[in-house]
Amino acid sequence: MESFNAGDVAEKIMAAIQKEYKELKTLNVMVLGKTGVGKSTLINNMFSEKLADTGIGKPVTDKIRKIEKPDFPLAIYDTPGLELGGQNVVNALLADVTEEIKKGISSGDIGKMIHCIWYCISTPSHRFEQTEVDFLKAFLNQTSLINVPVIVVLTQSYSKADARSLTAEIEKENLPIVKVVPVLAEDYEIDEEYVAKAFGLDTLSEIINNVIPEAVKKTFIAVQCANLEIKKRRAQAIVATAAITAAATGAIPIPFSDAALLVPEQITMIGSITAVFGIRLEKGTIYAILSATIGTAGTTILGRTVVSNLLKLIPVAGSVAGGIISGATAAALTAALGEAYITILARVVKGEMNVKDISTAKGKKEIARIFKDLLKIKRDNNGTAIESEIETSADNTNSFEIND
Ligand SMILES: Nc1nc2c(ncn2[C@@H]2O[C@H](COP(=O)(O)OP(=O)(O)O)[C@@H](O)[C@H]2O)c(=O)[nH]1
Ligand SMILES: [Mg+2]
Incomplete structure (x- = not known):
């Protein structure tokens, strides 16, 4: 089976980000x-x-x-x-x-x-x-x-x-x-x-x-850098759309390998969110975020063990029947990934987190914890949270270990 390398994905995400920035029309403001x-x-x-x-x-x-x-x-x-x-x-x-x-x-x-x-x-x-x-x-x-x-x-x-x-x-x-x-x-x-x-x-x-x-x-x-809420709102709408798309693709077999979680829609989602926040990220930073959430550095993303461990956290998924995940699970994974990414970028914009911190062991552990907390949220079949969101507290000691 073709393996799915975090470096390749990071490369694709970088291209998606570039594309998003290139497509932005120039805003013209006159000041008198x-x-x-x-x-x-x-x-x-x-x-x-x-x-x-x-x-x-x-x-x-x-x-x-x-x-x-x-x-x-x-x-x-x-x-x-x-x-x-x-x-x-x-x-x-x-x-x-x-x-x-x-x-x-x-x-x-x-x-x-x-x-x-x-x-x-x-x-x-x-x-x-x-x-x-x-x-x-x-x-x-x-x-x-x-x-x-x-x-x-x-x-x-x-x-x-x-x-x-x-x-x-x-x-x-x-x-x-x-x-x-x-x-x-x-x-x-x-x-x-x-x-x-x-x-x-x-x-x-x-x-x-x-x-x-x-x-x-x-x-x-x-x-603009004056209103973070506008950025968050726009980014959340992007996530909702991506999650609905994931749900619509229906049942997905695991291991995902070159399919499922990082299908083009998710890559586009990450690219669009990055543009909303207007942050310049290097490939290494994207790579760190990917490895802290859906994979481990340098190895195949979403091998069976990683997938099973992630899926166990999702209320709608529970077990993986017959090696297939449901559209609802795909939506939940997509939503959690998008929301984790928003949380990280919002912290960077607020100055609570430095872009350089993301790639450190501490940074990755923190990102993994945020992702895990978001996976645990109960959601409907389209990935929309159906309970008040879990506050991703900074002092949660029960940190998420990613299996190799
Ligand atoms: N503290 C503070 N100073 C301001 C503010 N707006 C303008 N200034 C000061 O007012 C002066 C003129 O501002 P500037 O932006 O150069 O005006 P412009 O000629 O209209 O571009 C500068 O010394 C600014 O630092 C403000 O919101 N806060
Ligand atoms: Mg002036």
Whole structure:
């Protein structure tokens, strides 16, 4: 029988991850606001790559700068010079910006359109100046005609009271905007004793996710780093789909060897989840995760002993009758593998786990334990948990031993 090597699988998963990243359409965000309101700080804290510091700015017009980074599917259209000086300057900027937005739309290419606009106003400025109101109204007049969502972001909102009153003031204007969202992109030191904690980026992220076109949602979820829940939700949906596919394939004979657990659907699942989290993983890391969950390093994945031991943990499976596992068992295995992978990547994103830790003996043991806990969850025939999820506690001493 052809053996199924973890290295080969890791290779296939790397290819699936590459494919996922390549297929992401570029997300285009336009950011407007006066110099010093905190546009760069906001951009740097919303996305996993610090575009505003190190991104290569390319002048699109004398007022608009396009910031991009190689191999990162995000483009920021920054307008550093929005000073709202004389009326001529304002009119020229308005013309430039609307021209740029219209150009994208007439291209017919979703990757070239502006998908969302953030209009930034600094909360400490305390008031919504008439010139700014007029500019915003003229601008919204253009953007609502062409249907691009505009979010007003109140930056540097270390005073929540000031943010509330400025929000009320702007809302009074009844502008055709998505929402007014107060944020503090970075902790703000008010004095030696008091530091205002950063807030609001998770809310902003959720709102953006709701208004951008479907075609770039995947990209946004991948490149944003402000809202982990959005990533988790998307990843869980991917797992649910993969588990249903596994269930639908029906009874699967064991040993799986080159079939079953890591069929193309599962490989795609791992690839898609990785893209959602926007993490760059090396082959060695994937290999470590695989060996800690469904196989042992360097040997055939899912030899009969390993499979039997894993299956014993699954409530719906129990024993393996006649050397065949049911669709429900395949679904449960797929769901547990996907959920274990989400748990690990979420920890990496939260900074609780370092990518390098994954490959250590301790890391692998921890991953094995997470997987085992998830296998034990009672699920329906499609792999959906039917009891409240077991909390994968860090201090579980009953760790899972993988047999060779
Ligand atoms: N602590 C803190 N400082 C901020 C925040 N937003 C902006 N700043 C500071 O305000 C100044 C101007 O911000 P910047 O992002 O360069 O503004 P831009 O000109 O609109 O791009 C910088 O010194 C930032 O560090 C924030 O959310 N928290
Ligand atoms: Mg800037």
